[in-house]
Amino acid sequence: MKFRYLALLLTFLICNGSVFAQQLYTLNGVITDASSNETLIGVNLLVPEANTGVVTNDYGFYSIKLPQGTYEIEISYLGYQSVQKTIDLDSDKKVDFQLIEASENLDEVIITSDIEGLNIRKPEMSVNKLSIGTIQKLPVVFGEVDVVKSLLLLPGVSNAGEGSSGFNVRGGAVDQNLILLDEATIYNSSHLFGLFSVFNPDAIKDLKLYKGGIPAKYGGRVSSVLDIYQRDGNSKEFKMQGGIGAISSRLLAEGPIVKNKGSFLIGGRSSYAHLFLKLTDNENSAYFYDLNTKLSYNLDDRNKLLLSGYFGRDVFNISQNFENTYGNAVLNLRWNHIFSDNIFTNLSVIYSDYYYGLNLNFVGFNWDSGIKNLNIKYDFNHYINDNLQLKYGMQNTYYEFNPGEIKPIDEDSGINYFKLTNKYAFENAVYLSAEHRLSENFSAEYGLRLSTFLRLGQDEINVYENNNPVEYDAERDIYREADIIETTESSKSEVLKGYNNFEPRIALAYTLNDNQSIKASYNRMAQYLHLISNTSSPTPLDVWAPSGSFIKPQVLDQYAVGYFRNFKENEYSLEVEGFYKDIDNRIDYIDGANLIANNAIERVVLNGESRAYGMELLLRKNTGRLTGWLAYTLSRSAQRTPGRTPIEPGINNGNWYNTNYDKTHDLSITSSYELNKKWQFNANFIFQTGLATTYPNAQYEYEGITIPVYGERNGDRLPSYHRLDLSATYEPGIKKDKKIESFWTFGLYNVYNRQNAYSISFRENSDTGVNEAVRLSLFGIIPSITYNFKF
Numbered sequence: 101m102k103f104r105y106l107a108l109l110l111t112f113l114i115c116n117g118s119v120f121a122q123q124l125y126t127l128n129g130v131i132t133d134a135s136s137n138e139t140l141i142g143v144n145l146l147v148p149e150a151n152t153g154v155v156t157n158d159y160g161f162y163s164i165k166l167p168q169g170t171y172e173i174e175i176s177y178l179g180y181q182s183v184q185k186t187i188d189l190d191s192d193k194k195v196d197f198q199l200i201e202a203s204e205n206l207d208e209v210i211i212t213s214d215i216e217g218l219n220i221r222k223p224e225m226s227v228n229k230l231s232i233g234t235i236q237k238l239p240v241v242f243g244e245v246d247v248v249k250s251l252l253l254l255p256g257v258s259n260a261g262e263g264s265s266g267f268n269v270r271g272g273a274v275d276q277n278l279i280l281l282d283e284a285t286i287y288n289s290s291h292l293f294g295l296f297s298v299f300n301p302d303a304i305k306d307l308k309l310y311k312g313g314i315p316a317k318y319g320g321r322v323s324s325v326l327d328i329y330q331r332d333g334n335s336k337e338f339k340m341q342g343g344i345g346a347i348s349s350r351l352l353a354e355g356p357i358v359k360n361k362g363s364f365l366i367g368g369r370s371s372y373a374h375l376f377l378k379l380t381d382n383e384n385s386a387y388f389y390d391l392n393t394k395l396s397y398n399l400d401d402r403n404k405l406l407l408s409g410y411f412g413r414d415v416f417n418i419s420q421n422f423e424n425t426y427g428n429a430v431l432n433l434r435w436n437h438i439f440s441d442n443i444f445t446n447l448s449v450i451y452s453d454y455y456y457g458l459n460l461n462f463v464g465f466n467w468d469s470g471i472k473n474l475n476i477k478y479d480f481n482h483y484i485n486d487n488l489q490l491k492y493g494m495q496n497t498y499y500e501f502n503p504g505e506i507k508p509i510d511e512d513s514g515i516n517y518f519k520l521t522n523k524y525a526f527e528n529a530v531y532l533s534a535e536h537r538l539s540e541n542f543s544a545e546y547g548l549r550l551s552t553f554l555r556l557g558q559d560e561i562n563v564y565e566n567n568n569p570v571e572y573d574a575e576r577d578i579y580r581e582a583d584i585i586e587t588t589e590s591s592k593s594e595v596l597k598g599y600n601n602f603e604p605r606i607a608l609a610y611t612l613n614d615n616q617s618i619k620a621s622y623n624r625m626a627q628y629l630h631l632i633s634n635t636s637s638p639t640p641l642d643v644w645a646p647s648g649s650f651i652k653p654q655v656l657d658q659y660a661v662g663y664f665r666n667f668k669e670n671e672y673s674l675e676v677e678g679f680y681k682d683i684d685n686r687i688d689y690i691d692g693a694n695l696i697a698n699n700a701i702e703r704v705v706l707n708g709e710s711r712a713y714g715m716e717l718l719l720r721k722n723t724g725r726l727t728g729w730l731a732y733t734l735s736r737s738a739q740r741t742p743g744r745t746p747i748e749p750g751i752n753n754g755n756w757y758n759t760n761y762d763k764t765h766d767l768s769i770t771s772s773y774e775l776n777k778k779w780q781f782n783a784n785f786i787f788q789t790g791l792a793t794t795y796p797n798a799q800y801e802y803e804g805i806t807i808p809v810y811g812e813r814n815g816d817r818l819p820s821y822h823r824l825d826l827s828a829t830y831e832p833g834i835k836k837d838k839k840i841e842s843f844w845t846f847g848l849y850n851v852y853n854r855q856n857a858y859s860i861s862f863r864e865n866s867d868t869g870v871n872e873a874v875r876l877s878l879f880g881i882i883p884s885i886t887y888n889f890k891f
Contacts, residue, residue: 123167123168124165124166124167124485125165125166125167125168125189125190125191125192125193126163126164126165126192126193126441126442126483127163127164127165127166127173127187127189127192127193127195128161128162128163128164128193128194128195128438128441128442128483129161129162129194129195129196129197130156130159130160130161130162130196131143131145131156131160131162131175131177131196131197131198131199132160132196132197132198132199133180133198133199133201134198134199134200134201135200135201135334135336136333136334136335136336136339136354136363137198137332137334137335137336137360137363138305138331138332138333138334139156139159139160139161139332140156140160140177140180140199141156141157141158141159141160141305141306141329142155142156142177142229142306143155143156143160143162143175143176143177143199144175144176144177145162145164145173145174145175145197146173146174146175146176147164147166147171147172147173147174147486148172148174149169149171149172150166150167150171150486151540152164152166152486152487152537154483154486154489157444157481158306158329158446159404159436159444159446161436161438161444161481163441163442163444163481163483164483164486165442165483165484165485165486166189166486168189168190169189170186170187170188170189171186171187171189172184172185172186173185173186173187175197175199177199178231179201179202179231179233180199180200180201180202181199181200181201181202183197183199185197192441194401194441219664219666219673220609220611220614220615220616220617220664220665220666221543221609221611221617222543222609223313223535223543223544223545223607223608223609223619223621224313224545224607224609225312225313225607225609225619225620225621225660225662225664225677226256226310226311226312226313226621226660226662226677226679227308227309227310227311227313228251228254228257228308228309228311228718229306229307229308229309230247230250230251230254230307232301232304232305234250234772235247235250235301236301236845236888237772237780237782237827237829237845238250238253238770238782238784238827239782239783239784239825239826239827239847239848239849240825240847240849241262241295241849241879241882241884242295242345242346242347242849242882242884243345243346243347243827243845243847243849243884243885243886244296244345244347244348244884244886245301245343245886246296246297246299246301247297247299247301247304247307247328248266248267248289248290248297248299249297251267251309251326252267252768252786253729253731253768253770253784253786254309254718254731254768255677255716255717255718255731255732255733255766256269256270256311256679256714256716256733256735257269257309257311258733258761258763258766258788259274259294259761260274260760260761260791261791261821261856261858262856262858262878262879263293263294263295263858263878263879264294265288265289265290265293265294266288266289266290266294267289268323268761269309269311269323269324270311270312270323270324270658270679270681270712270714270735270737271681271710271711271712271713271714271735271736271737271759271761271762272322272323272324272681272683272712272737273323273631273759273761274631274761275321275629275630275631275633275644276321276322276323276324276627276654276683277321277323277324277325277326278318278319278320278321278324278325278326279326279328280325280326280327280328281299281328281330281410281430282328282329282330282394282408282410282430282432282434283432283434283448283450283477284408284410284430284431284432284450284451284452284475285430285450285452285473285475286298286410286428286430286452287428287452287454287471287644288426288427288428288454289326291371291388291390291412291414292371292386292387292388292414293414293416296348296371296388298390298410298412298427298428299328300350300352300367300368300369300390300392302341302342302343302350302352302367303330303331303352303365303367303392303394304328304329304330304331305329305330305331305332306328306329307326307327307328307329308325308326308327309324309325309326309327310324310325310326310327311324311679312621312623312658312660312677312679312681313545313605313607313619313621313623313660314605314623314625315491315533315545315547315605316491316531316532316533316547316548316549316603316605317479317491317493317531317533317549319495319529319531319549319551319603319625319626320497320527320551320625320626320627320628320629321625321627322625322626322627322654322655322656322683323656330365330392330394330408331354331365331394332363332365332394332396332406333354333355333363333364333365333394333395333396334354334355334356334363334365335356335357335358335359335360335361335362335363335396336356336359336360337355337356338353338354338355338356339353339354339355339890339891340352340353340354340890340891341888341889341890341891342888342889343886343887343888343889344886344887345884345885345886345887346884346885346886347371347372348369348370348371348372348388349369349370349372350367350368350369350370351367351368352365352366352367352368352392353365353366353367354366357395357397358397361397361398362395362396362397362398363395363396363397364393364394364395365392365393365394365395366391366392366393366394367391367392367393368389368390368391368392369388369389369390370387370388370389370390371387371388371389372387383417383418383419383420384417384418384419385415385416385417386414386415386416386417387414387415388412388413388414388415388427389412389413390410390411390412390413390427391409391410391411391412392409392410393407393408393409393410394406394407394408394409395407395408401438402437402438403435403436403437403438404435404436405433405434405435405436406432406433406434406436407431407432407433407434408431408432408434409429409430409431409432410428410429410430411427411428411429411430412427412428412429413425413426413427414426414427420461421460421461421462422458422459422460422461422462423458423459423461424457424458424459425455425456425457425458425459426454426455426456426457427454427455428452428453428454429452429453429454429455430450430451430452430453431450431451432448432449432450432451433448433449433450434446434447434448434449435447435448442482442483442484443480443481443482443483444480444481444483445478445479445480445481446478446479447477447478447479448475448476448477448478448479449474449475449476450474450475450476450477451472451473451474451475452472452473452475453470453471453472454470454471454472454644455468455469455470456468456469456470456643457469459509461509463515464508464509464510464514464515465506465507465508465509465515466506466507466509467504467505467506467507468502468504468505468507469502469503469504469505469520469643470502471499471500471501471502471643471644472499472500472502473497473498473499473500474497474498475495475496475497475498476495476496476497477493477494477495477496478493478494479491479492479493480492480493486537487536487537487538488534488535488536488537489534489535490532490533490534490535491531491532491533491534491535491547492530492531492532492533493530493531494528494529494530494531495527495528495529495530495531496526496527496528497526497527497528498524498525498526499523499524499525499526499527499629499646500522500523500524501522501523501524501525501643501644501645501646502520502522503520503521503522503523503643503645503697503698503699503701504519504520504643504697505518505519505520506518506519506697520697520699521558521559521560521699522558522559523555523556523558523645523646523648524555524556524557524558524592525553525554525555525556525628525646525647526552526553526554526556527551527552527553527554527628528551528552528553528554529549529550529551529552530549530550531547531548531549531550532547532548533545533546533547533548533605534546534547540611541610541611541612542608542609542610542611543608543609543611544606544607544608544609545605545606545607546604546605546606546607547604547605547606548602548603548604548605549602549603549604549605550600550601550602550603551600551601551603551626551628552598552599552600552601553598553599553626553628553646553647553653554595554597554598555595555596555597555598555646555647555648555649556592556593556594556595556596557589557590557591557592557593557594557595557596558589558590558592558596559589560587560588560589560699561587561588561589561590561596562584562587562700562702563584563585563586563587563588564582564583564584564585565582565583565585567649568582569581569582569650569700569702569703570582570690570702570703570704570705570706572743572744572745572747572748574747577749578690578691579690579691579706580690581700581703581704582703584700596648596649597647597648597649599626599628599647599652599653601624601626601653601655602624603623603624603625603626604622604623604624605621605622605623605624606621606622606623607619607620607621607622608620608621615665615666615667616663616664616665616666617663617664617665618661618662618663618664619661619662619663619664620659620660620661620662621658621659621660621661622657622658622659622660623656623657623658624655624656624657624658625655625656625658626653626654626655626656627653627654627655627656628646628647628653629644629645629646629647630644630645630646630647630651630654630687631643631644631645632644632645632695632701632705633695642695645701648702649702650702650705651685651687651701651702651705651707652684652685652707653685654683654684654685654686655683655684655685656681656682656683657681657682658679658680658681659679659680659681660677660678660679660680661677661678662675662676662677662678663675663676663677664676670722670723671721671722671723671724672719672720672721672722673719673720673722674717674718674719674720675716675717675718675719676715676716676717676718677715677716678713678714678715678716679712679713679714679715679716680711680712680713681711681712681713682709682710682711683709683710683711684709685707685708685709686707686708686709686710686739687705687706687707687708688705688706688707688708688739688741688751689704689705689706689751690704690705690706690751691751693705706741706744706750706751707741708739708740708741708742708750708751709739709740709741710737710738710739710740710759711737711738711739711756712735712736712737712738713735713736714733714734714735714736715733715734715735716731716732716733716735717730717731717732717733718730718731725773725774725775726771726772726773726774727771727772728769728770728771728772729769729770730767730768730769730770731766731767731768731769731770732765732766732767732768733763733765733766733767734764734765735762735763735764735766736758736762736764737758737759737761737762737763738756738757738758738759738762739756739757739759740752740754740755740756740757741754742754751813752812752813753812755812757792757812757813757814757815758792758814758815759792759814760791760792760793760814761791762791762792762814763788763789763791764789765787765788765789766787766788766789767785767786767787767788768784768785768786768787769783769784769785770782770783770784771783777831777833778830778831778832778833779828779829779830779831780828780829780831781826781827781828781829782826782827782828782829783824783825783826783827784824784825785822785823785824785825786821786822786823786825787820787821787822788820788821788822789817789820789821790817790818790819790820790821790857791817791818791821792814792815792816792817793814793816793817793818793859793860794810794811794812794813794814794815794816795810795811795815795816795860795862796808796809796810796811796862797809797810797811799871806864806871808862808871818857818859818860819856819857821856821857822854822856823849823850823851823852823854823856824850824851824852825847825848825849825850825851826847826848826851827845827846827847827848828845828846828847829843829844829845829846830843830844830845830846831843839891840889840890840891841889841890841891842887842888842889842890843888844885844886844887844888845884845885845886845888846883846884846885847883847884847885847886848881848882848883848884849879849881849882849883849884850879850880850881850882851881852881853880853881854880855875855877855880856877856878856879857875857876857877858876858877858878859875859876860873860874860875860876861873861874861876862874
């Protein structure tokens with residue numbers, strides 16, 4: 101309970117005496133969907149007479165303190181009919197609301213923080229949200245609805261090209277994104293090496309992407325937070341929905357366990373394109389499948405239990421000689437408890453497992469690796485009054501890293517068993533933050549997170565001369581792996597290395613008028629895990645490594661300032677933000693680094709730094725038949741690793757160089773036109789500066805072999821990337837004698853068949869003997885069709 105006492109002390113210091121002089125009463129409750137009892141996140145509850153309001157939390161709960169009186173409560177939420185209700189507040193009251201889904205198509209408001217303009221007044225900035233209805237209608241490759249690919253249409257978000265996994269935010273690396281599914285960490289967000297994401301859109305209730313101004317309750321990554329919540333399931337009646345596409349299909353079922361009290365949800369997806377290969381005697385295959393589950397049960401008005409899980413696997417097989425299997429598995433048990441009218445708590449126990457396996461039949465061994473963690477977290481929402489809300493809690497995470505294990509298939513294979521040393525760590529954090537309305541025009545969200553990281557003992561610990569695992573060879577002007585002079589061991593109960601970091605956060609909003617505001621934010625974050633990868637797009641073979649004696653935690657400082665405006669009663673809105681961030685201890689690799697099955701990864705990495713800065717613009721048209729947005733990002737992303745001593749050159753001579761995901765210009769235009777109740781048309785246009793790469797700038801011959809000479813790291817670029825996508829959605833409507841809702845989505849990806857360069861390689865032409873550059877392109881024009889249904 102120490103967090104509660106700390107929060108009350110902070111309240112006493114912040115609040116002025118007039119607050120306590122008034123007789124205040126609490127109005128609280130839960131807001132749900134009327135047809136399913138699904139809790140709704142981010143619903144706006146406004147009190148015009150008091151010029152105040154509140155937004156429901158991640159579990160649909162709201163609480164607000166008001167003086168005694170009669171109030172006209174207004175409730176609004178995207179896609180639902182607005183509600184007005186008069187409440188006489190002469191005592192503490194619990195009032196639940198149920199919202200009815202709007203009959204007309206309200207998915208027109210594509211990206212939103214609210215409907216009534218609270219986005220102008222709230223200090224929240226650098227946050228984007230996409231509605232699931234919008235995501236389902238965007239044109240994408242192969243017609244497969246994709247959450248991550250949809251995020252790439254937002255300012256400040258990109259990836260390393262077609263077929264690349266993950267996403268980059270504001271010049272950050274893929275491993276610097278914290279991806280949460282029902283609060284559980286997802287370590288690989290992609291299926292089929294980046295073609296699709298692991299998130300089933302039918303199972304998703306809400307998603308938010310934090311690019312900056314990240315609240316204190318989040319930590320462990322230095323670039324962004326993608327927070328996704330699954331639906332609870334329908335506790336009123338049984339429902340099913342799904343879709344059939346050219347590459348994969350999906351099916352989801354939900355219904356009551358006990359009517360109006362408990363519900364279940366189970367959904368699955370699977371691809372089946374590999375089945376058609378068998379008809380052509382092709383023995384190769386590549387497919388994925390995943391499963392989403394959730395159980396929720398209301399014990400009483402103050403207690404609710406939720407059990408959610410996800411399991412996904414990708415399988416890649418070549419002629420039965422090479423089989424690659426990888427994927428995520430998570431399980432989360434949560435207890436929601438309302439301590440009092442103004443204190444909401446959530447206790448979670450979360451297990452997460454990322455597995456990567458190889459079956460190499462042609463050489464006679466199997467390879468397994470992965471990362472597991474167990475997380476216990478306890479979060480409090482404390483509603484002090486209508487001007488002050490506190491959030492505080494604690495998080496404790498235990499990690500087990502399996503860098504790799506080789507197992508011979510049989511005794512006659514000639515392969516010996518080999519195990520890379522497992523690594524273990526604890527990450528703990530406590531946090532306290534406040535959402536504070538300081539005056540009618542000025543509000544703030546500020547807080548502090550204290551994180552600690554303990555690298556625990558392991559079976560083998562390498563010892564180096566002068567405690568230096570990387571040596572500089574001055575004669576050859578290269579870095580090389582230092583010799584291991586001895587190996588020691590320690591138990592898991594010992595601490596090899598510990599780190600502590602204070603992570604302050606603050607976001608400010610000053611309202612110029614009801615339609616304009618200026619916002620600014622600063623946040624410091626620490627990241628203790630590192631993805632060991634020397635590719636621009638992570639592969640399943642990449643492994644996670646914890647900070648320790650040689651690899652230091654990454655520490656971010658990010659600053660942002662923005663201007664926000666709504667036009668013509670929110671028909672149009674404009675967001676302009678500038679940002680600057682720098683990161684200490686960004687790892688870099690020495691030339692010729694061997695990362696695969698390396699039991700001493702510290703011998704090939706150096707600690708450097710990175711920075712990114714830029715400007716983002718988001719112009720939206722929110723209402724009418726024609727809706728959409730224009731997103732533009734102008735930015736730079738670079739890193740450097742200077743020498744550790746005056747005689748060392750560092751990486752790239754210690755100079756700044758573009759990161760693999762640096763893109764100077766990134767423009768996307770997304771539009772939707774509703775022709776009538778049955779037909780809707782959507783279009784995306786994307787233009788991006790080509791990715792940074794390294795070309796040879798000279799060559800020489802040695803014993804008859806032509807050897808290229810490469811310039812500075814990432815000093816060149818691929819050609820610019822651009823494409824146009826179109827889609828049409830047809831909804832035939834519901835016939836009187838049937839209860840099935842359905843719609844068809846027709847799509848054309850890359851309409852004008854642009855052959856965008858995935859990479860450019862250099863080789864000697866075998867016929868002419870002349871060196872040549874060869875462009876690799878993944879996708880040309882791709883048509884698609886998907887049938888979606890619900891009953």
